[in-house]
Amino acid sequence: MARAFKKFLPMFDRVLVERFAPELKTKSGLMIPEKAQGKVLEATVVAVGEGARKDGKVIPVSVTVGDKVLLPEYGGTKVQLEDQEYFLFRDTDILGKFES
Amino acid sequence: MARAFKKFLPMFDRVLVERFAPELKTKSGLMIPEKAQGKVLEATVVAVGEGARKDGKVIPVSVTVGDKVLLPEYGGTKVQLEDQEYFLFRDTDILGKFES
Amino acid sequence: MARAFKKFLPMFDRVLVERFAPELKTKSGLMIPEKAQGKVLEATVVAVGEGARKDGKVIPVSVTVGDKVLLPEYGGTKVQLEDQEYFLFRDTDILGKFES
Amino acid sequence: MARAFKKFLPMFDRVLVERFAPELKTKSGLMIPEKAQGKVLEATVVAVGEGARKDGKVIPVSVTVGDKVLLPEYGGTKVQLEDQEYFLFRDTDILGKFES
Amino acid sequence: MARAFKKFLPMFDRVLVERFAPELKTKSGLMIPEKAQGKVLEATVVAVGEGARKDGKVIPVSVTVGDKVLLPEYGGTKVQLEDQEYFLFRDTDILGKFES
Amino acid sequence: MARAFKKFLPMFDRVLVERFAPELKTKSGLMIPEKAQGKVLEATVVAVGEGARKDGKVIPVSVTVGDKVLLPEYGGTKVQLEDQEYFLFRDTDILGKFES
Amino acid sequence: MARAFKKFLPMFDRVLVERFAPELKTKSGLMIPEKAQGKVLEATVVAVGEGARKDGKVIPVSVTVGDKVLLPEYGGTKVQLEDQEYFLFRDTDILGKFES
Numbered sequence: 001m002a003r004a005f006k007k008f009l010p011m012f013d014r015v016l017v018e019r020f021a022p023e024l025k026t027k028s029g030l031m032i033p034e035k036a037q038g039k040v041l042e043a044t045v046v047a048v049g050e051g052a053r054k055d056g057k058v059i060p061v062s063v064t065v066g067d068k069v070l071l072p073e074y075g076g077t078k079v080q081l082e083d084q085e086y087f088l089f090r091d092t093d094i095l096g097k098f099e100s
Numbered sequence: 101m102a103r104a105f106k107k108f109l110p111m112f113d114r115v116l117v118e119r120f121a122p123e124l125k126t127k128s129g130l131m132i133p134e135k136a137q138g139k140v141l142e143a144t145v146v147a148v149g150e151g152a153r154k155d156g157k158v159i160p161v162s163v164t165v166g167d168k169v170l171l172p173e174y175g176g177t178k179v180q181l182e183d184q185e186y187f188l189f190r191d192t193d194i195l196g197k198f199e200s
Numbered sequence: 201m202a203r204a205f206k207k208f209l210p211m212f213d214r215v216l217v218e219r220f221a222p223e224l225k226t227k228s229g230l231m232i233p234e235k236a237q238g239k240v241l242e243a244t245v246v247a248v249g250e251g252a253r254k255d256g257k258v259i260p261v262s263v264t265v266g267d268k269v270l271l272p273e274y275g276g277t278k279v280q281l282e283d284q285e286y287f288l289f290r291d292t293d294i295l296g297k298f299e300s
Numbered sequence: 301m302a303r304a305f306k307k308f309l310p311m312f313d314r315v316l317v318e319r320f321a322p323e324l325k326t327k328s329g330l331m332i333p334e335k336a337q338g339k340v341l342e343a344t345v346v347a348v349g350e351g352a353r354k355d356g357k358v359i360p361v362s363v364t365v366g367d368k369v370l371l372p373e374y375g376g377t378k379v380q381l382e383d384q385e386y387f388l389f390r391d392t393d394i395l396g397k398f399e400s
Numbered sequence: 401m402a403r404a405f406k407k408f409l410p411m412f413d414r415v416l417v418e419r420f421a422p423e424l425k426t427k428s429g430l431m432i433p434e435k436a437q438g439k440v441l442e443a444t445v446v447a448v449g450e451g452a453r454k455d456g457k458v459i460p461v462s463v464t465v466g467d468k469v470l471l472p473e474y475g476g477t478k479v480q481l482e483d484q485e486y487f488l489f490r491d492t493d494i495l496g497k498f499e500s
Numbered sequence: 501m502a503r504a505f506k507k508f509l510p511m512f513d514r515v516l517v518e519r520f521a522p523e524l525k526t527k528s529g530l531m532i533p534e535k536a537q538g539k540v541l542e543a544t545v546v547a548v549g550e551g552a553r554k555d556g557k558v559i560p561v562s563v564t565v566g567d568k569v570l571l572p573e574y575g576g577t578k579v580q581l582e583d584q585e586y587f588l589f590r591d592t593d594i595l596g597k598f599e600s
Numbered sequence: 601m602a603r604a605f606k607k608f609l610p611m612f613d614r615v616l617v618e619r620f621a622p623e624l625k626t627k628s629g630l631m632i633p634e635k636a637q638g639k640v641l642e643a644t645v646v647a648v649g650e651g652a653r654k655d656g657k658v659i660p661v662s663v664t665v666g667d668k669v670l671l672p673e674y675g676g677t678k679v680q681l682e683d684q685e686y687f688l689f690r691d692t693d694i695l696g697k698f699e700s
Contacts, residue, residue: 008670010696011662049696056657057156062111070108070179077695079670088695095177095188096110096149157256162211170208172277195277195288196210196249257356262311270308270379295377295388296310296349357456362411370408372477395477395488396410396449457556462511470508470579495577495588496510496549557656562611570608570679595677595688596610596649 008081013052013061013091016079017043017069041071042098046086061091068098108181113152113161113191116179117143117169141171142198146186161191168198208281213252213261213291216279217243217269241271242298246286261291268298308381313352313361313391316379317343317369341371342398346386361391368398408481413452413461413491416479417443417469441471442498446486461491468498508581513552513561513591516579517543517569541571542598546586561591568598608681613652613661613691616679617643617669641671642698646686661691668698 010016022037045067051060063069072095077088110116122137145167151160163169172195177188210216222237245267251260263269272295277288310316322337345367351360363369372395377388410416422437445467451460463469472495477488510516522537545567551560563569572595577588610616622637645667651660663669672695677688 007699008696009699011694012692014695016696047696053659054155055654056659059153059156072177077672079695092112094111095114095179096108096116096147099107099109154255159253159256170279192212194211195214195279196208196216196247199207199209254355259353259356272377292312294311295314295379296308296316296347299307299309354455359453359456370479392412394411395414395479396408396416396447399407399409454555459553459556472577492512494511495514495579496508496516496547499507499509554655559653559656572677592612594611595614595679596608596616596647599607599609 008047008079010047010049010088012049013059014049014088015045015061015063015091015094016047016086016088017071018046018084018086019043019071039073041073043069043071043087045069048091052091063091063094063097068100070095070098108147108179110147110149110188112149113159114149114188115145115161115163115169115191115194116147116186116188117171118146118184118186119143119171139173141173143169143171143187145169148191152191163191163194163197168200170195170198208247208279210247210249210288212249213259214249214288215245215261215263215291215294216247216286216288217271218246218284218286219243219271239273241273243269243271243287245269248291252291263291263294263297268300270295270298308347308379310347310349310388312349313359314349314388315345315361315363315369315391315394316347316386316388317371318346318384318386319343319371339373341373343369343371343387345369348391352391363391363394363397368400370395370398408447408479410447410449410488412449413459414449414488415445415461415463415491415494416447416486416488417471418446418484418486419443419471439473441473443469443471443487445469448491452491463491463494463497468500470495470498508547508579510547510549510588512549513559514549514588515545515561515563515569515591515594516547516586516588517571518546518584518586519543519571539573541573543569543571543587545569548591552591563591563594563597568600570595570598608647608679610647610649610688612649613659614649614688615645615661615663615691615694616647616686616688617671618646618684618686619643619671639673641673643669643671643687645669648691652691663691663694663697668700670695670698 008016019040020042022040023032024037025031045063045065048061048063048065051058053059071087071089072093075089075093079086079088108116119140120142122140123132124137125131145163145165148161148163148165151158153159171187171189172193175189175193179186179188208216219240220242222240223232224237225231245263245265248261248263248265251258253259271287271289272293275289275293279286279288308316319340320342322340323332324337325331345363345365348361348363348365351358353359371387371389372393375389375393379386379388408416419440420442422440423432424437425431445463445465448461448463448465451458453459471487471489472493475489475493479486479488508516519540520542522540523532524537525531545563545565548561548563548565551558553559571587571589572593575589575593579586579588608616619640620642622640623632624637625631645663645665648661648663648665651658653659671687671689672693675689675693679686679688
């Protein structure tokens with residue numbers, strides 16, 4: 001994953017994230033069929049833009065690389081980088097962070 | 101509940117709330133069937149963001165953790181945190197507070 | 201009614217009002233059937249928010265508790281407080297005040 | 301009419317007007333049937349608000365009580381005050397004034 | 401025409417214009433039937449408002465009485481003043497001026 | 501063409517342009533039928549407004565008379581001046597200039 | 601390609617890009633039929649405008665000639681310059697840059 005964010009720099013207030021892998025088993029160990037796997041809304045920040053510009057000033061984004069974040073159910077732009085799937089979201093569209 | 105807001109930090113002017121449990125009995129003690137239970141609009145604030153940013157300044161949100169608030173009937177984003185259901189609302193979408 | 205506005209504080213520029221009771225009789229004393237009773241647009245202000253925030257400053261609302269106001273025909277949010285029906289309007293949506 | 305604007309104070313940049321009576325006869329003295337009477341766009345200002353608020357300052361309205369004004373064909377809010385019909389318009393929606 | 405703009409004062413950035421009379425004959429002298437007469441977009445300014453207000457300041461309109469102007473094909477408000485037809489346009493909707 | 505822009509002055513940030521004549525022959529000399537002639541997007545600036553007004557200041561337009569420009573495929577207003585066809589575009593709608 | 605951006609100067613915050621050539625073969629060397637070739641979202645910046653104007657100041661664009669960028673799937677304006685196909689995008693619509 002490290003290579004991906006070395007090579008791609010999101011512009012302005014865009015944030016590149018990688019969704020967590022979907023749960024493949026239930027807590028009791030049963031396989032979950034792909035159709036029953038919900039949309040994963042947790043993601044890791046892998047690259048951030050320099051921030052949006054407002055009246056000549058740059059407003060830094062509010063997340064940093066490595067943050068675990070909660071994504072909105074809709075929105076975002078799918079980005080294919082070296083055969084891996086990432087998503088771009090505006091900084092302000094990210095719902096919240098998970099503290100570690 | 102305490103664990104939930106230690107672990108999740110809403111971004112900007114978002115407020116995480118937990119709706120009151122629905123009334124299960126009438127005042128005279130009869131059970132209310134689930135279909136007849138109205139949508140609960142009262143909620144407790146469990147986590148708040150740092151506030152929206154406007155022209156480089158941060159505007160703190162107007163509610164604090166523990167506040168009892170009245171939610172609008174529509175809007176908000178359902179958030180599943182550790183198998184419990186919460187909702188995210190923008191600070192400015194909350195209708196009012198109940199004084200204790 | 202006094203208890204209601206002690207307990208609920210509208211947020212920002214929201215104003216809590218209670219509509220006047222509908223006219224039940226004509227001037228000549230005849231009962232008016234419920235269907236023929238028009239929507240009551242006159243109301244009493246029972247609680248007001250601190251005011252909207254604009255660029256960090258708070259703009260106080262233009263009505264005060266006890267004011268008799270004229271409501272627009274559409275809009276507003278119905279609020280049930282202790283089995284009584286109130287309505288929330290934005291300060292700027294109130295059409296005018298009746299001088300006493 | 302004098303009583304009406306003593307008792308009702310429009311809020312912000314709203315202007316209360318009373319439309320001119322429709323022409324009931326042609327210039328040659330013939331009665332005009334009600335259906336053929338056009339919508340009257342001339343009106344007299346009977347009460348004005350204190351003005352809209354912008355960044356904490358109040359911008360006074362541009363008409364005064366007694367002004368004869370031209371209304372736009374659409375828009376405005378019908379207001380029933382003591383069994384008489386008035387209309388509320390935003391100051392900026394009034395098309396022009398007739399000089400006397 | 402002089403009487404008309406003595407009596408009517410457009411508000412804010414509104415401009416009262418009178419369209420040129422339609423061409424009734426071709427250059428070679430043939431009558432043009434009314435249906436074939438195009439919409440006349442050239443007009444003379446007969447009255448102007450004091451200008452729009454922006455942040456407490458008045459921005460004067462960019463045309464003056466007597467200017468020959470080009471109107472957009474759509475928009476404007478027809479105004480009947482003493483049985484003559486005029487049109488109101490916003491200052492910024494006028495496309496250009498013809499120099500004399 | 502010189503007469504045209506002496507006589508018409510676009511208002512604000514409007515730019516009057518004349519589209520290039522369509523190609524009538526292919527490079528190999530064959531006639532192109534009118535239907536097959538594409539919409540010409542290259543144009544010459546023939547008159548410019550003084551610029552849009554923003555907060556009391558005038559922002560000059562970014563093109564000058566004689567500039568060869570690229571027009572967007574949609575938008576613009578057709579203007580007939582002395583039997584010749586011109587187009588009005590907002591300064592900011594012009595896509596780019598061709599350096600000579 | 602060099603000639604193209606010498607001759608065309610995008611206006612304001614517009615950026616002229618040339619999309620990468622589509623992949624014609626799979627990694628294992630098989631030809632990819634044209635229909636199966638996806639839309640190419642990678643592009644090279646070939647010319648940039650001086651920047652958008654905001655309150656009289658010019659905000660320079662965030663990419664420079666030669667940058668490899670990622671385009672959004674929708675939007676942009678196709679531009680035909682000397683029989684070659686380019687695209688114009690607003691600076692703020694470009695998703696990100698690829699570091700070389």
